[in-house]
Amino acid sequence: MSLIPFCIYMKTFPDFIKGEIVWEILIRLPVASLAKFKSVSKAWHAIISDPIFVREHLQCSKQKQDRKAPSFIISPLVLLDPGPPMRFATNVRLYQWRLEEDMKSEAELIYGRHFRPGEFGPVCSMAHCDGLVLLPTNTKAYVFNPITKDAIALPASKRNKMQYHRPLPTGLGFDASTGKYKVARSFYRSRHYTAEVVKMGMEVFTINGEEGKWRETVVDPPFPILNSQTGTHVNGCLFFFIDKNNHQRPPQGLLRFSLKDETFGVTPLLPNIYP
Amino acid sequence: MAAPESGDGNNGAARMVTLISSDNTRFEVEAAAASLSQTLQLTILDGGGGGGDGIPLPNVDSATLSKVLEYCIKHAPAAANGGAPNATAVDRAELERFDNEFVNIDQSVLYSLIMAAHNLEIEGLQSLVAKKVADMIKGKSPMEIRRTLGFPDPTPEEQAEMNAHMLEYGWAYE
Numbered sequence: 001m002s003l004i005p006f007c008i009y010m011k012t013f014p015d016f017i018k019g020e021i022v023w024e025i026l027i028r029l030p031v032a033s034l035a036k037f038k039s040v041s042k043a044w045h046a047i048i049s050d051p052i053f054v055r056e057h058l059q060c061s062k063q064k065q066d067r068k069a070p071s072f073i074i075s076p077l078v079l080l081d082p083g084p085p086m087r088f089a090t091n092v093r094l095y096q097w098r099l100e101e102d103m104k105s106e107a108e109l110i111y112g113r114h115f116r117p118g119e120f121g122p123v124c125s126m127a128h129c130d131g132l133v134l135l136p137t138n139t140k141a142y143v144f145n146p147i148t149k150d151a152i153a154l155p156a157s158k159r160n161k162m163q164y165h166r167p168l169p170t171g172l173g174f175d176a177s178t179g180k181y182k183v184a185r186s187f188y189r190s191r192h193y194t195a196e197v198v199k200m201g202m203e204v205f206t207i208n209g210e211e212g213k214w215r216e217t218v219v220d221p222p223f224p225i226l227n228s229q230t231g232t233h234v235n236g237c238l239f240f241f242i243d244k245n246n247h248q249r250p251p252q253g254l255l256r257f258s259l260k261d262e263t264f265g266v267t268p269l270l271p272n273i274y275p
Numbered sequence: 276m277a278a279p280e281s282g283d284g285n286n287g288a289a290r291m292v293t294l295i296s297s298d299n300t301r302f303e304v305e306a307a308a309a310s311l312s313q314t315l316q317l318t319i320l321d322g323g324g325g326g327g328d329g330i331p332l333p334n335v336d337s338a339t340l341s342k343v344l345e346y347c348i349k350h351a352p353a354a355a356n357g358g359a360p361n362a363t364a365v366d367r368a369e370l371e372r373f374d375n376e377f378v379n380i381d382q383s384v385l386y387s388l389i390m391a392a393h394n395l396e397i398e399g400l401q402s403l404v405a406k407k408v409a410d411m412i413k414g415k416s417p418m419e420i421r422r423t424l425g426f427p428d429p430t431p432e433e434q435a436e437m438n439a440h441m442l443e444y445g446w447a448y449e
Contacts, residue, residue, distance in 0.1 A: 021393055028409035039440035040417045041426060
């Protein structure tokens with residue numbers, strides 16, 4: 001008896017399994033379904049893991065997102081001691097809050113991860129790019145994908161020479177030329193602050209890249225970067241405040257780091273604007 | 276031929292073309308509607324499909340073709356306006372209502388449509404049907420998908436992989 005439906009399927013579906021059509025359907029699925037459907041077959045796994053598919057899927061989701069109410073990711077930072085912000089709870093919680101018309105909606109917990117106490121101390125504010133969330137801490141930097149529930153702890157690096165108890169300036173952004181997400185972190189080449197100019201370098205970690213480790217940029221930042229800040233990502237560039245106390249003639253502007261060329265520039269600001 | 280086709284909209288009478296399904300049924304439609312198909316557009320621009328000739332579509336049966344043409348006729352005016360930048364909200368809402376009802380159909384019809392839309396390269400219809408199938412399958416388990424698509428039962432190895440994946444991505448199966 002079970003032969004009948006089987007025959008119907010055999011008659012109806014073989015063509016439907018054609019790659020291009022499967023692609024067209026999968027591209028319209030939410031990320032959570034894709035994570036699950038990787039195990040349907042090897043062919044589906046290959047499509048879902050294809051970098052071109054990933055990029056196209058992101059475009060597709062962005063278009064969908066544009067038609068929805070804006071949504072925010074909220075993460076409470078819990079300070080464990082009064083006084084200077086030294087110890088934070090290692091309990092990372094990400095909530096999504098959608099700005100609905102009736103304003104009644106509640107923030108929904110979309111991701112939670114409990115790190116061992118002492119795993120990190122002070123943290124910087126989180127950064128967000130296309131659904132990825134960066135948490136810079138004084139030890140490692142973490143990248144979360146709250147929808148697929150993936151998390152990576154970026155590897156340690158020994159380039160920073162200054163004993164420093166707060167997070168280094170770090171940013172997360174998208175390099176459209178390679179289709180990869182990059183985390184850029186600045187570090188101190190000198191051991192101490194001196195009357196001299198503080199020398200800083202920049203290292204880059206490519207997420208899902210081939211290297212799997214931090215790579216130093218060819219050129220150094222032309223100006224020292226203000227410590228303990230999270231870079232702001234706009235159009236493939238990260239922007240940082242310049243550390244004006246450690247440079248004799250600091251420019252009036254923001255330091256700009258291009259994720260594509262991995263070069264620096266200064267974006268001027270109006271003279272009466274902070275900083 | 277260098278002679279320009281003059282019947283196109285200027286004198287009011289819309290140019291008609293004939294399409295012939297795999298089971299030899301003839302459908303007469305406005306050229307503008309049939310031109311939603313990228314595949315047909317070239318033939319029609321070359322002046323084909325008019326008069327007694329007709330364009331044979333050996334891959335599309337009459338039931339599917341009539342459904343496809345229903346979509347094309349409804350969407351042709353908006354497409355003629357270049358994606359309808361000046362369409363009113365009412366027009367757009369009406370198209371959306373039509374689309375929602377249009378894909379509210381039996382699965383087998385849906386799969387015939389997806390193949391036809393793909394072969395005829397009707398972008399809007401491809402996207403509409405793919406979206407519908409995506410909505411239908413997004414809540415299913417990988418095993419259900421395999422059954423629906425008529426894949427053979429997984430080998431013990433594949434089954435082990437699927438189980439491991441389910442453990443890792445347990446949250447996605449809720």
